[in-house]
Amino acid sequence: MSVRAARVTAPRRSNRRLKLKPSSVLIAVFLFVLSMYFLAPLYWLVVSSTKTLEDLFGTPGLWVGKTLNFGQNLERLFTYNGGIYLRWLGNTFLYAGVSAVVATGVATLGGYALAKFRFRGRNLAFSLILGAILVPNTALVLPLYLLMSRLGLTDTAWAVLLPSFVSPFGVYLARVYSAASVPDELLDAARVDGSSELRTFLTVVLPVLAPALVTIFMFQFVAVWNNFFLPLVMLSSETNFPVTVGLQTWNVGIPSGAQPVLINLIVTGSFVAVVPLLVGFLLLQRYWAGGLTLGSVKG
Amino acid sequence: MNSSLAHSKTFRRSRRNRIKATPYLFLLPFATLFTAFFLLPILYALEQSLFTQHRSGLGLGTPTVRFSGLSNYFDVFRDPVFYQGVGRVVLYGAVQIPTMLGLALLLALLLDTATVRFKNFIRMAAFAPYAVPSVVAALLWGFFYNPRFSPIVQVMQALGLGTPNLLGPDAIVFSLANIAVWQWTGYNTLIIYAGLQAIGPELYEAARVDGCTGIQMARFIKIPLVAPTLILTTIFSIIGTLQLFNEPLVLKQISNSISNVYTPNLYAYYTAFGNNNYNYAAALAVLLAFVTFVFSFGFLRLSNRAGDS
Numbered sequence: 001m002s003v004r005a006a007r008v009t010a011p012r013r014s015n016r017r018l019k020l021k022p023s024s025v026l027i028a029v030f031l032f033v034l035s036m037y038f039l040a041p042l043y044w045l046v047v048s049s050t051k052t053l054e055d056l057f058g059t060p061g062l063w064v065g066k067t068l069n070f071g072q073n074l075e076r077l078f079t080y081n082g083g084i085y086l087r088w089l090g091n092t093f094l095y096a097g098v099s100a101v102v103a104t105g106v107a108t109l110g111g112y113a114l115a116k117f118r119f120r121g122r123n124l125a126f127s128l129i130l131g132a133i134l135v136p137n138t139a140l141v142l143p144l145y146l147l148m149s150r151l152g153l154t155d156t157a158w159a160v161l162l163p164s165f166v167s168p169f170g171v172y173l174a175r176v177y178s179a180a181s182v183p184d185e186l187l188d189a190a191r192v193d194g195s196s197e198l199r200t201f202l203t204v205v206l207p208v209l210a211p212a213l214v215t216i217f218m219f220q221f222v223a224v225w226n227n228f229f230l231p232l233v234m235l236s237s238e239t240n241f242p243v244t245v246g247l248q249t250w251n252v253g254i255p256s257g258a259q260p261v262l263i264n265l266i267v268t269g270s271f272v273a274v275v276p277l278l279v280g281f282l283l284l285q286r287y288w289a290g291g292l293t294l295g296s297v298k299g
Numbered sequence: 300m301n302s303s304l305a306h307s308k309t310f311r312r313s314r315r316n317r318i319k320a321t322p323y324l325f326l327l328p329f330a331t332l333f334t335a336f337f338l339l340p341i342l343y344a345l346e347q348s349l350f351t352q353h354r355s356g357l358g359l360g361t362p363t364v365r366f367s368g369l370s371n372y373f374d375v376f377r378d379p380v381f382y383q384g385v386g387r388v389v390l391y392g393a394v395q396i397p398t399m400l401g402l403a404l405l406l407a408l409l410l411d412t413a414t415v416r417f418k419n420f421i422r423m424a425a426f427a428p429y430a431v432p433s434v435v436a437a438l439l440w441g442f443f444y445n446p447r448f449s450p451i452v453q454v455m456q457a458l459g460l461g462t463p464n465l466l467g468p469d470a471i472v473f474s475l476a477n478i479a480v481w482q483w484t485g486y487n488t489l490i491i492y493a494g495l496q497a498i499g500p501e502l503y504e505a506a507r508v509d510g511c512t513g514i515q516m517a518r519f520i521k522i523p524l525v526a527p528t529l530i531l532t533t534i535f536s537i538i539g540t541l542q543l544f545n546e547p548l549v550l551k552q553i554s555n556s557i558s559n560v561y562t563p564n565l566y567a568y569y570t571a572f573g574n575n576n577y578n579y580a581a582a583l584a585v586l587l588a589f590v591t592f593v594f595s596f597g598f599l600r601l602s603n604r605a606g607d608s
Binding site for chain 1: 319321322323325326328329330332333335336337338339340341343344347402406409414415416417420421423424425426427428429430431432433434435436438439440442443447448449450453454481484485534535538541542544545548549552563564567568571572577580581583584585587588591592595
């Protein structure tokens with residue numbers, strides 16, 4: 001990645017930047033406006049989470065309020081209804097973390113097998129998995145609910161976790177990465193040395209696939225963190241909700257219960273729900289870029 | 300000597316057998332979970348959709364379930380609510396998908412040129428909304444649309460441009476589409492950008508030697524080479540579009556333009572959990588999946604044909 005970036009940018013920069021063409025001004029303006037579009041709602045969220053309810057209604061949306069109320073908003077968020085929000089946050093971490101770990105392991109094993117072994121049924125298996133990516137969620141979640149309720153698992157963590165262990169997209173990614181970055185010679189060398197297939201996988205293949213593992217983990221973590229439909233259908237007790245479902249119950253509560261305080265809670269709750277992923281994104285930036293750039297794995 | 304030869308033969312054979320079994324063993328955990336939580340539910344939905352609920356005279360008491368063949372499907376085919384829902388999501392997709400992918404392609408191409416500055420910042424800004432759960436994104440944009448808070452309305456009023464009703468029946472499709480554009484443009488940009496990065500530098504060198512301008516380079520080299528990526532992202536977008544659920548469910552609280560049956564997915568959800576008619580909901584879900592396949596493969600055929608000619 002860095003090698004390629006250096007190769008492409010270094011020679012061009014020096015001679016291009018001197019000429020400032022009108023088209024490049026236009027492009028700069030376009031990119032600036034577009035960046036503002038992406039950031040404005042997040043900026044609004046940061047500003048609004050510091051406002052009192054009166055300021056939310058009474059001051060311009062894109063500017064700070066009269067009183068800085070962030071601390072109190074947080075305190076109210078974490079204590080409202082016996083601290084239910086913290087419970088939701090914990091549930092979200094649990095669902096996303098456990099699902100992502102298991103899904104990554106299972107998908108990597110499968111994707112590696114599909115990429116590096118020739119066996120009967122390989123193409124069928126891969127087509128089935130690819131086809132599964134195309135299946136709409138509804139077609140799965142409604143019958144899953146009925147199956148889970150037969151097993152007595154609805155309204156438990158398992159109802160959210162078990163389906164989230166399956167990541168067809170993860171298998172697809174693992175297959176592509178394995179095909180691109182695990183040389184056959186490496187496997188043959190390990191086999192000649194008498195290494196068992198499992199040991200080869202754990203000691204030789206996994207280190208090579210490390211960037212792919214991080215990518216698959218992140219995709220699944222984000223998918224489960226942001227998931228709404230599955231937990232909405234499966235869970236009925238407030239104490240089992242993830243943040244997304246919890247916030248929606250507050251949202252539904254605004255008009256009917258006439259509780260304006262919920263607006264404050266939703267704003268601050270949204271802010272807190274977004275922060276962990278945004279921080280994670282910034283810290284793991286190179287994995288997103290590196291993971292999505294297939295060619296870079298080779299070097 | 301002899302024994303060691305025999306030993307090495309059996310050793311080799313057992314090793315080969317082991318290698319033969321290995322891929323199946325490696326696939327086993329995924330295959331098990333996949334069967335239980337992907338294939339089985341689909342089959343179960345198919346089965347459920349072949350039964351109908353019958354309620355006794357007053358509609359009280361537990362309804363009985365009887366096998367009824369394809370009658371649920373015939374009912375869905377005659378159900379205007381289903382067609383209206385599909386019509387709405389198709390309109391929504393017609394607005395959202397070209398806007399989002401057009402922006403994503405443009406952004407990826409610009410990020411791929413050397414002259415653009417602050418690339419890292421732009422990339423992160425575009426990608427940030429992907430970190431926002433769609434429920435939160437809908438809540439956030441809801442505040443931007445809600446006339447009581449809306450910064451958009453505040454700015455337009457300050458400029459003397461009147462008070463737009465962003466939640467009204469005409470605007471709501473665009474307001475919903477905007478949420479998805481906001482949320483997914485950066486994600487698609489990164490995927491397309493990754494495709495652009497994978498293009499070998501030799502091609503660019505050759506083009507530069509031939510005197511290609513930046514725009515020509517984009518048109519004749521970059522876009523054709525990332526076409527497969529664009530097709531893939533379009534198909535994923537079609538799938539996401541037809542499943543539209545979270546955003547209308549959230550905005551329903553503040554907009555009268557969104558009903559309980561606004562999208563097919565909402566319709567299936569309310570049929571199952573509002574009316575407790577799982578059988579009809581199963582038929583709706585299966586047909587929605589079918590519609591999704593038709594659109595996805597239809598698009599794939601279309602793009603293949605365009606690629607051939």
